[in-house]
Amino acid sequence: MAQKSGKQTTLYQQVQAAIADMIESHRLKPGEALPSEKELENKYGVSRITVRRALEELERSGRVVRSKGKSARVAQPFQAHARTRLDDDFMMMLDLVRGTQAQILLFEWQLPDEELQNLLELETREPVLRVDRLRKANGRPTLHTTAYVPASIGVKFDRAELANSTMIEQLAQTGIIPIQVDQYMSAVPCKEEIAAHLEVEVNSPIFQIQRLVRSDTDQIIQSLVISFRGDSFTYHLSAMFKQDSEEVEFASKPVFDQIGSMHSSLAKD
Known part of the structure; x- marks a missing residue:
């Protein structure tokens, strides 16, 4: 496989980095099975030993989970889900860049x-x-x-x-x-x-x-x-249940040296 310019890396590190990039960019989603070892061999043009070393390092770093006789899967991170009104979402995005x-x-x-x-x-x-x-x-x-x-x-x-x-x-x-x-x-x-x-x-x-x-x-x-x-970004979130309502009122504040604030109303998930 082609190697990026810069610091020298081994073949297994290149395979490891390529798979990690797919996980971080959500092209491979939490819980999703990775291609088989054979498919990874063919995709990256490396040996089975190289593929297994890359998977071992990914497992050690917590990005994938492996079990005997099954394909490796993307590790399930702790997740929180929320729904927000779209106008509040875009106000947040405007607040993120205001003053920059x-x-x-x-x-x-x-x-x-x-x-x-x-x-x-x-x-x-x-x-x-x-x-x-x-x-x-x-x-x-x-x-x-x-x-x-x-x-x-x-x-x-x-x-x-x-x-x-x-x-x-x-x-x-x-x-x-x-x-x-x-x-x-x-x-x-x-x-x-x-x-x-x-x-x-x-x-x-x-x-x-x-x-x-x-x-x-x-x-x-x-x-x-x-x-x-x-070191430049802090996301502050506080929540309060509304009385007689199925909604939770959220007040959030993304901060760049005290720049920006937003308020959003999210439905209880």
């Missing part, structure tokens, strides 16, 4: 690989727009975002305007209405390409949000990954 300065790192049309094509539910391998941005607060990097949008959506974006507004704000001006968001939040090791922008060590812990946004026509209009410096 945006720098466009990449604004580029790309042909998606099979995984991205499936994620965006594209019927054909059409170009997608990728936009990478870095946001700073008081001159200090706080978060990095990578967004992919399909061609029919990407043509509506203006690079210069994205430095001063969010994609969702620009879409709203064109009449495209987001109606559903699926979101994962987790702590992950920082990848090399993001670490350089956030000015942190490679593999140091960062907080990451992965979002998939759908329109009122059920089209996926955005895949977004937000990576926060671990």
